[in-house]
Amino acid sequence: MPVKELDVGLDEYKYGFRDPEKYVYKAKKGLSRKTVEEISWMKQEPDWMRKLRFKSLDIFEKKPLPTWGGDLTQLDFQDIYYYIKPAEKQGKTWDEVPEDIKKTFERLGIPEAERKFLAGVGAQYESEVVYHSLKKELEEKGVIFLDTDSALRKHPDLFKEYFGTVIPPADNKMAALNSAVWSGGSFIYIPAGVKVDMPLQAYFRINAERMGQFERTLIIAEEDSQVHYVEGCTAPIYDADSLHSAVVEIIVRPGARVRYTTIQNWSNNVYNLVTKRAAAYEGATMEWIDGNLGSKLTMKYPSVYLMGPKARAEILSIAFAGRNQYQDAGGKVIHGAPETSSTITSKSISKDGGRTAYRGLVKVYKGAGNIKSTVRCDALILDGESRSDTYPYMEIDEENVNIGHEATVSKIGEEQLFYLMSRGLSEQEAAIMIVNGFIEPLVKELPMEYAVEMNRLIELQMEGSVG
Amino acid sequence: MNPILEIKDLYVSIDGKQILKGINVEIGPGEVHALMGRNGSGKSTLAYALMGHPKYVVDEGRIFFRGENLLELSPDQRARKGLFLAFQYPMAVPGVSVANFLRTAVNAVNGDGGEKKSIPVSRFRKELKENMNLLKIEPSFAKRYLNDGFSGGEKKRMEVLQLAMVKPALAILDEADSGLDIDALKIVSESINRVMDGEMGTLIITHYQRILNYINPNFVHVMADGRIVASGGPELARKLETQGYEWLEGEGVSADAG
Ligand SMILES: Nc1ncnc2c1ncn2[C@@H]1O[C@H](COP(=O)(O)OP(=O)(O)O)[C@@H](O)[C@H]1O
Numbered sequence: 001m002p003v004k005e006l007d008v009g010l011d012e013y014k015y016g017f018r019d020p021e022k023y024v025y026k027a028k029k030g031l032s033r034k035t036v037e038e039i040s041w042m043k044q045e046p047d048w049m050r051k052l053r054f055k056s057l058d059i060f061e062k063k064p065l066p067t068w069g070g071d072l073t074q075l076d077f078q079d080i081y082y083y084i085k086p087a088e089k090q091g092k093t094w095d096e097v098p099e100d101i102k103k104t105f106e107r108l109g110i111p112e113a114e115r116k117f118l119a120g121v122g123a124q125y126e127s128e129v130v131y132h133s134l135k136k137e138l139e140e141k142g143v144i145f146l147d148t149d150s151a152l153r154k155h156p157d158l159f160k161e162y163f164g165t166v167i168p169p170a171d172n173k174m175a176a177l178n179s180a181v182w183s184g185g186s187f188i189y190i191p192a193g194v195k196v197d198m199p200l201q202a203y204f205r206i207n208a209e210r211m212g213q214f215e216r217t218l219i220i221a222e223e224d225s226q227v228h229y230v231e232g233c234t235a236p237i238y239d240a241d242s243l244h245s246a247v248v249e250i251i252v253r254p255g256a257r258v259r260y261t262t263i264q265n266w267s268n269n270v271y272n273l274v275t276k277r278a279a280a281y282e283g284a285t286m287e288w289i290d291g292n293l294g295s296k297l298t299m300k301y302p303s304v305y306l307m308g309p310k311a312r313a314e315i316l317s318i319a320f321a322g323r324n325q326y327q328d329a330g331g332k333v334i335h336g337a338p339e340t341s342s343t344i345t346s347k348s349i350s351k352d353g354g355r356t357a358y359r360g361l362v363k364v365y366k367g368a369g370n371i372k373s374t375v376r377c378d379a380l381i382l383d384g385e386s387r388s389d390t391y392p393y394m395e396i397d398e399e400n401v402n403i404g405h406e407a408t409v410s411k412i413g414e415e416q417l418f419y420l421m422s423r424g425l426s427e428q429e430a431a432i433m434i435v436n437g438f439i440e441p442l443v444k445e446l447p448m449e450y451a452v453e454m455n456r457l458i459e460l461q462m463e464g465s466v467g
Numbered sequence: 468m469n470p471i472l473e474i475k476d477l478y479v480s481i482d483g484k485q486i487l488k489g490i491n492v493e494i495g496p497g498e499v500h501a502l503m504g505r506n507g508s509g510k511s512t513l514a515y516a517l518m519g520h521p522k523y524v525v526d527e528g529r530i531f532f533r534g535e536n537l538l539e540l541s542p543d544q545r546a547r548k549g550l551f552l553a554f555q556y557p558m559a560v561p562g563v564s565v566a567n568f569l570r571t572a573v574n575a576v577n578g579d580g581g582e583k584k585s586i587p588v589s590r591f592r593k594e595l596k597e598n599m600n601l602l603k604i605e606p607s608f609a610k611r612y613l614n615d616g617f618s619g620g621e622k623k624r625m626e627v628l629q630l631a632m633v634k635p636a637l638a639i640l641d642e643a644d645s646g647l648d649i650d651a652l653k654i655v656s657e658s659i660n661r662v663m664d665g666e667m668g669t670l671i672i673t674h675y676q677r678i679l680n681y682i683n684p685n686f687v688h689v690m691a692d693g694r695i696v697a698s699g700g701p702e703l704a705r706k707l708e709t710q711g712y713e714w715l716e717g718e719g720v721s722a723d724a725g
């Protein structure tokens with residue numbers, strides 16, 4: 001009973017609608033010194049940032065494309081728009097956001113979520129953040145939640161101190177590209193001891209064809225502070241490919257705790273090549289929850305550098321690859337201090353010829369004794385055309401370590417489907433129940449609203465209505 | 468009274484291998500039929516074929532459920548018509564809680580479908596609690612993942628709990644008693660008796676006579692090599708208990724020759 005036969009064949013991706021293009025400014029297609037100059041000029045940036053962009057462009061041009069992971073040879077960097085400014089200014093209320101864009105975010109449910117359970121919201125459309133808000137109490141406590149461009153203007157010293165310190169431009173080719181053309185993203189600063197109870201959320205929307213979105217996010221959590229940041233993203237479906245290449249840097253000071261949740265639901269023509277890394281100091285906790293449902297190709301391995309004793313990393317990765325999708329995801333943990341611990345849990349589902357891969361690294365430096373690390377990856381393959389691979393790398397330079405690795409690959413079983421069908425569930429309902437059960441251990445880690453969203457997205461994927 | 472289930476001259480094969488070779492059984496409302504036979508005689512094959520497992524191919528014969536041709540229906544459609552199978556080897560579904568699963572199943576069979584309304588949550592909870600109590604299943608099981616890490620006996624109770632919640636028109640119980648100690652057997656039988664109290668037809672598959680001390684069959688059939696080689700009343704089960712299956716084997720062979 002292959003599950004694929006059940007697909008209702010709706011080829012409609014729910015978020016695939018597009019708005020007419022009414023932009024304030026759209027840079028010429030393609031990447032050059034001039035493009036970078038233009039972006040920097042539009043933003044009226046300080047000189048150091050302008051120079052950093054140029055240096056980054058040089059690095060990008062020199063570095064070769066990665067030869068592992070997905071195929072990037074079809075990605076034409078000259079066939080992409082690098083900067084589109086959708087509106088004259090940023091809204092502080094939704095009414096200040098241009099009507100079409102506001103409607104788009106309403107269809108995506110953002111203002112409603114904001115009213116219900118968020119402490120702050122940023123909404124990025126193409127290259128710029130068009131709306132931003134933060135609850136007043138948090139502002140009064142010294143919390144900063146801004147789009148990254150505004151942060152550079154308003155907090156230049158803080159910005160310069162941290163920008164590019166966790167992920168320098170030379171880290172990899174895509175990080176260099178982002179450093180050259182970055183625009184938008186979130187900047188978060190949580191003062192020592194401040195605990196933000198409700199999540200801060202950013203939503204990224206690509207609308208134009210052949211668009212490149214290069215947001216840059218920087219989170220600084222001071223000692224004993226706490227924050228949960230959530231990001232979501234969608235785009236319309238086009239024949240031509242788009243590119244999303246973000247850089248996310250996080251600094252988790254001693255005793256602080258940061259949770260970063262992503263529900264990535266790009267349309268199936270988006271290359272999603274993202275570098276995410278956190279540095280966690282003594283007794284700090286960094287958690288990445290990374291849900292990859294959309295995109296044509298995702299290559300993303302959120303990492304944590306454990307820099308102080310007793311720091312902790314947790315990486316939960318959920319990937320779903322349907323037709324023409326390749327999710328190459330996983331995580332990296334670098335144990336650079338003793339008594340640090342880490343857990344990487346990956347659950348992937350492939351269907352209709354989709355491909356998933358877990359790619360991960362656990363590295364332990366000499367001297368980082370008494371560490372504990374557990375890696376667990378489970379793959380569920382729904383039919384004979386689909387594929388899943390595991391690439392777990394370990395580099396252990398210390399003897400006193402406790403490292404566990406476990407991997408399973410299972411196929412959705414005919415007997416399991418039959419059992420559920422004998423209880424009145426249709427074949428599709430049965431398959432959805434099995435898949436939701438498979439990811440349940442991760443989904444239950446999400447706040448309720450996102451757990452519901454995740455289950456719903458998986459159901460849409462299962463119905464074949466996505467992609 | 469019209470039978471609920473009519474099995475007429477049924478031939479079933481798996482992977483091209485003929486397993487059932489002409490089965491005839493009729494089960495009416497409120498009737499309890501016991502199907503006995505040695506391991507490998509084809510009892511579970513009959514159960515799977517009735518429920519519509521895609522690997523069990525019906526080569527010949529017909530099955531009617533309340534007069535309707537069952538062979539045209541998928542397993543879930545059969546379930547929604549009122550057929551239920553308690554599995555000999557229930558499957559685990561990790562990540563799906565017992566409560567969530569039961570609610571989905573009860574709504575799929577007895578509610579939902581667009582036309583019928585779904586069961587109110589409060590009523591569902593009450594019934595679940597009652598039935599779990601009767602079956603002496605710890606309340607914490609409602610939150611556990613379905614059959615995941617359950618012992619053999621716990622899985623059997625879970626099947627009977629599903630039976631009690633779904634309340635089908637016809638229940639097939641495939642070795643509902645295997646792996647249960649005497650106390651558990653009593654508890655499970657009591658629950659089965661409670662559900663049977665009424666119009667439900669029942670087909671109890673077992674290879675021991677034991678469970679029939681607690682659940683009284685109206686008819687007993689004995690299967691050997693894919694055929695029913697003897698049918699009778701409760702006394703047949705007692706005869707098997709004292710004399711074993713051997714005396715029947717000759718009859719099976721002679722039926723073969725005929
Ligand atoms: N999936 C299967 N594939 C091939 N043969 C099977 C399969 N299931 C059962 N059989 C065979 O069919 C016969 C009847 O099995 P079964 O119906 O399970 O008997 P019982 O339930 O009476 O013990 C046995 O010979 C068994 O080996």
Ligand SMILES: [Mg+2]
Nearest residue numbers: 510511555642
């Ligand atoms: Mg059997």
